[in-house]
Amino acid sequence: xxxxxxxxxxxxxxxxxxxxxxxxxxxxxxxxxxxxxxxxxxxxxxxxxxxxxxxxxxxxxxxxxxxxxxxxxxxxxxxxxxxxxxxxxxxxxxxxxxxxxxxxxxx
Amino acid sequence: xxxxxxxxxxxxxxxxxxxxxxxxxxxxxxxxxxxxxxxxxxxxxxxxxxxxxxxxxxxxxxxxxxxxxxxxxxxxxxxxxxxxxxxxxxxxxxxxxxxxxxxxxxxxxxxxxxxxxxxxxxxxxxxxxxxxxxxxxxxxxxxxxxxxxxxxxxxxxxxxxxxxxxxxxxxxxxxxxxxxxxxxxxxxxxxxxxxxxxxxxxxxxxxxxxxxxxxxxxxxxxxxxxxxxxxxxxxxxxxxxxxxxxxxxxxx
Amino acid sequence: xxxxxxxxxxxxxxxxxxxxxxxxxxxxxxxxxxxxxxxxxxxxxxxxxxxxxxxxxxxxxxxxxxxxxxxxxxxxxxxxxxxxxxxxxxxxxxxxxxxxxxxxxxxxxxxxxx
Numbered sequence: 001x002x003x004x005x006x007x008x009x010x011x012x013x014x015x016x017x018x019x020x021x022x023x024x025x026x027x028x029x030x031x032x033x034x035x036x037x038x039x040x041x042x043x044x045x046x047x048x049x050x051x052x053x054x055x056x057x058x059x060x061x062x063x064x065x066x067x068x069x070x071x072x073x074x075x076x077x078x079x080x081x082x083x084x085x086x087x088x089x090x091x092x093x094x095x096x097x098x099x100x101x102x103x104x105x106x107x
Numbered sequence: 108x109x110x111x112x113x114x115x116x117x118x119x120x121x122x123x124x125x126x127x128x129x130x131x132x133x134x135x136x137x138x139x140x141x142x143x144x145x146x147x148x149x150x151x152x153x154x155x156x157x158x159x160x161x162x163x164x165x166x167x168x169x170x171x172x173x174x175x176x177x178x179x180x181x182x183x184x185x186x187x188x189x190x191x192x193x194x195x196x197x198x199x200x201x202x203x204x205x206x207x208x209x210x211x212x213x214x215x216x217x218x219x220x221x222x223x224x225x226x227x228x229x230x231x232x233x234x235x236x237x238x239x240x241x242x243x244x245x246x247x248x249x250x251x252x253x254x255x256x257x258x259x260x261x262x263x264x265x266x267x268x269x270x271x272x273x274x275x276x277x278x279x280x281x282x283x284x285x286x287x288x289x290x291x292x293x294x295x296x297x298x299x300x301x302x303x304x305x306x307x308x309x310x311x312x313x314x315x316x317x318x319x320x321x322x323x324x325x326x327x328x329x330x331x332x333x334x335x336x337x338x339x340x341x342x343x344x345x346x347x348x349x350x351x352x353x354x355x356x357x358x359x
Numbered sequence: 360x361x362x363x364x365x366x367x368x369x370x371x372x373x374x375x376x377x378x379x380x381x382x383x384x385x386x387x388x389x390x391x392x393x394x395x396x397x398x399x400x401x402x403x404x405x406x407x408x409x410x411x412x413x414x415x416x417x418x419x420x421x422x423x424x425x426x427x428x429x430x431x432x433x434x435x436x437x438x439x440x441x442x443x444x445x446x447x448x449x450x451x452x453x454x455x456x457x458x459x460x461x462x463x464x465x466x467x468x469x470x471x472x473x
Binding site: 005011020036092 | 408424
Binding site for chain 3: 272276305306309310311313315318341342344345347348349351
């Protein structure tokens, strides 16, 4: 059930991202700064950290664990071990995350 | 006194009883059973029937997890009674008929619903091509057999249905075992009925009602993994749906 | 018997679930950094508009947002059903309507972004 409730976080962050985008697109350049400043409150930080942990555990990790069941791989008469499929997901996740952080200018 | 007789433990087994001709409702009766340490809970039920109460009704046959007859709830968990050993149970055990099925009598449930669904899902080899000449065999390589072998292991015990919360909410749901068996035929290289079965199981009460809880695979005594079968069929049915929309009139 | 329309929504749910599993942790991490006062270098107004103005950025944002929204809508529908709300058709209509509205708003924002 906790896994299912991650959808609330998904909806929330989609809306928040759309609000951020709208703030950037606003003719008034102040809107973006206001949005950023508005985010810089302890309550938001706590919420975002909680959401990050909850979401990673109950969606990402859960989804990856179940992936081999939905996509079994057999090459000839050798079955690809489920662990390999899961590991490949984590590698791809790492790549996506690093590329995103690079685009955002974190490094 | 023999060695076996020395090592017995008395279990208090609370069994659900229901006689439709006499009882308004199911009720429980508790039996004290001296169990040998190597017994399965099925042996305890047999002891009750032979020594304490011959009116107790329940299904069993092979006593070795291949016939699928003896599925029941043991302390709330759906299992085969020949699979659960008394050494793994506490002193107080509750035995009830398989959950999510109507009770016929005592521990016997009515399985008509699932038997009907099994027939509707066309769980047999379907060929479109005309049959080959008499001296030609259908050949299947070990690799082709590997693809579907685990799904052939289903013994129709229906323990998965007792575990499935969606079947509990919605008895119209086709359910785990039937879909695992349909998937077995979809994956069989000798079969040509995949698109027909996907049409049936992609309909309202089929694959889409599964929310991948996975309880079915957890309780399956033969490790069939019906949850995996259903997810794979969801993907196949989605693909087939797209193809049917893009190319109407295309059969498969 | 034919494959139900549910196939379409489920496909969106599955695609969305895959997208969220890969993308949302880092997305939420960006919000963590912003709210901690460590705003990433390129996340200025100009930087965001540049990304959203570029065709590739639009595509990525559209795919991520829309698939995630439909994933959330369908999952919410299943949650309601699992909590015993019997009016599944009504719940579905409301949630998918919300997802549609959000999709239209996303498209509008991204078309206009430059």
